[in-house]
Amino acid sequence: MSRRYFGTDGVRGCVGEFPITPEFCLRLGYAAGKTLVAHEQLRPGERPAVVVGKDTRISGYMLESALEAGFAAAGVDVYLAGPIPTPAIAFLTRALRLHVGVVISASHNPFEDNGIKFFSAAGTKLPDAVELEIEALLDQPMGCESPARLGKAHRVDDARGRYVEFCKSTFPNELDLRGLKIALDCAHGAAYVVAPKVFRELGAELVLVGTEPNGVNINEKVGATAPAAIRDAVLKSGADLGIALDGDGDRVIMVDAQGELYDGDKLLYVIARAAARRGKLRGVVGTLMSNLGFEKAVERLGVPFARAKVGDRYVLEMMHERDWNLGGENSGHVICLDHHTTGDGIIASLQVLAALKQADETLDQACADLVFFPQKLINVQVPAGFKWTEHAAIADAVAAQEEVLAGQGRILLRPSGTEPLLRVMVEGKDAAQVLQVAEVLAQVVRGAAG
Numbered sequence: 001m002s003r004r005y006f007g008t009d010g011v012r013g014c015v016g017e018f019p020i021t022p023e024f025c026l027r028l029g030y031a032a033g034k035t036l037v038a039h040e041q042l043r044p045g046e047r048p049a050v051v052v053g054k055d056t057r058i059s060g061y062m063l064e065s066a067l068e069a070g071f072a073a074a075g076v077d078v079y080l081a082g083p084i085p086t087p088a089i090a091f092l093t094r095a096l097r098l099h100v101g102v103v104i105s106a107s108h109n110p111f112e113d114n115g116i117k118f119f120s121a122a123g124t125k126l127p128d129a130v131e132l133e134i135e136a137l138l139d140q141p142m143g144c145e146s147p148a149r150l151g152k153a154h155r156v157d158d159a160r161g162r163y164v165e166f167c168k169s170t171f172p173n174e175l176d177l178r179g180l181k182i183a184l185d186c187a188h189g190a191a192y193v194v195a196p197k198v199f200r201e202l203g204a205e206l207v208l209v210g211t212e213p214n215g216v217n218i219n220e221k222v223g224a225t226a227p228a229a230i231r232d233a234v235l236k237s238g239a240d241l242g243i244a245l246d247g248d249g250d251r252v253i254m255v256d257a258q259g260e261l262y263d264g265d266k267l268l269y270v271i272a273r274a275a276a277r278r279g280k281l282r283g284v285v286g287t288l289m290s291n292l293g294f295e296k297a298v299e300r301l302g303v304p305f306a307r308a309k310v311g312d313r314y315v316l317e318m319m320h321e322r323d324w325n326l327g328g329e330n331s332g333h334v335i336c337l338d339h340h341t342t343g344d345g346i347i348a349s350l351q352v353l354a355a356l357k358q359a360d361e362t363l364d365q366a367c368a369d370l371v372f373f374p375q376k377l378i379n380v381q382v383p384a385g386f387k388w389t390e391h392a393a394i395a396d397a398v399a400a401q402e403e404v405l406a407g408q409g410r411i412l413l414r415p416s417g418t419e420p421l422l423r424v425m426v427e428g429k430d431a432a433q434v435l436q437v438a439e440v441l442a443q444v445v446r447g448a449a450g
Contacts, residue, residue: 005138006131008311008417010117012106015059020114022066028116029070031137032100033151035130036076040099049077051096051156053089054104055190055248058215059114063104067116072151073144081159083213085190085249087344088163090123094341095162100126105190105248108225109418111216123341125313160194167198170339171350175357178203181240183233183255185209187223189247195346199243202350207237209244218247224332224345231259241363245345250312251332252345254352256363264332265294267352270366271336272326274355276301280338283324285315288412290330292427293372300369311417312343373409374431376438378424379416382449388413388422397444401426401437409434411441422449 005011005019011028013020019028036048050071054060060083068078081092086103093101101119109115118126144150182204186192192211199206209229210222222229223246230244234255242255254262262270268284275281283304286294290307298305308318312333319327319337328334334348356366388394398411405411409428416423422445426438 003132004135006135008313009107010103010115012109012113012115012418014112015063015114020059020063022062025063025066025116026070027138027142028134029067030074030142031070031134032102032118033071033074033076034137035133036100037074038133039130047077047151048075049079049098050100050102051079051081051089051092051098052102052104053081053084053086053092053159053190055106056083056188056192056213056215056218057106057111057114059111060104063114063116067102067104068153072153073142074151075145075149076151078151078153079156080153081156083190083193084159084163085194085245085344085346086117087250087340087342087347088159088194090119090342091163091166091340092156092159093119093121094123095166096156103248107248107250107418108187108219108223108246110220111218115418119342124316125342160197164194164197164201167194167344167346167350168202170336170347171202172354172358175354176203177353177357180353181205181207181238183207183209183230183237183239183242185222185224185230185233185242185244186211186249187219187245187247188213188217189219189223189245189249191245191249191346195245195249198346198350207233207239209233223247224251224253227253227255227261231255231261235259243349246332249345250343252334252349253332254349254363258364260364262363262367263330264328264334265291265330265372266363266367266370267332267348268326268328268334269294269297269370270355270363271334271348271351272298272303273301273366274351274358275326276303281326283322283326285318285322285324285327287311287315287329288414289377289425291372291375292410293370294330297370310414316342373427373429374434375425375427376434378438378442379421380424380442380445380449382415382420382422382445384420386415386420386422386449388415388445388448391448393444393448397441401441404433404437409437411437413441413445
């Protein structure tokens, strides 16, 4: 059965346009609640319960209320955690022994967008089969439990404090961050309170960027998808390094004292290198977008490497299938299964800092053995539902450009799971050739897309 509403990371879209409307979220809460009730084997007198968190978008208040009403109508209790990073909800779902976690966020997208994503009781993304069950119920009439069986709402007053302590617990007890000056960009998003607390309480001196959300400035020229802000902050303040999170705190990029950018591949390598030295690394999962130079560097560590489809849920699935403990995407999703069940920007950055502290190295020194192949990514705007694989012109262009690369590179075309974009990625040994091939292919896609 094909998906109608759920993408690679929940339900997402522009607020006020279907499906991100109050009515749909009401029905989504009810359908998810009824699915939850059907799946859980509850003890006598036990009520199913979910925890709901959100980022700082102004639309979060409206969507939260609609979801809460839907869950209550299904007889599910709701615990409200307020603005808090996505990975914090994965943690709280487990810590509070609840049945499902719900996050209201569109991650790195602009404030006009929002979305709903779910975590299981184990703190992992819901299985595809469960999401399809929810979708099936969305097409049925919505009901309501009897008044005595309606769900109740509760506020989790210590949600942020619990998460701060959890993040700190992943940093080695014998280490601290004293003497480090860190520029920290929270993207005016969900981590704007908890991230500064974590790094300050571990001893770092902070220069803060993106910690003044107003409901509409999330990800606006700040955060992991706008690295110029953290680079400028580092260079102007003389910080030792910079850390930039995205709007919901599940991805991270870093910059060094010279303003050099370190994406997810580089940060994964720093963590992998340290773990391999300790004999604690079973394998690394990247994606189809991971740089070939990263793959070669991991293999030089004597560690197996594999590529999953793009999307942190697919990385996580492969990690579980192979019983490997580290994986991620070059976009900055980094999953450290020894510490958390999902990608976490704060925890990933703490593992990088621990590796640097233990080896007494800078980011540049830790990545000295990592040589990236030139790579060019062009995002081409396409109509919703654009079936690019059915266009002969695109297939012919790809075949022609693969001949140009002559076996010294690779081409990857893939649709975004969250936006109407077709991503054109080209990688090879010759930077000028890579750029030319990518631009040729992007132009063909634009023509095919009209």
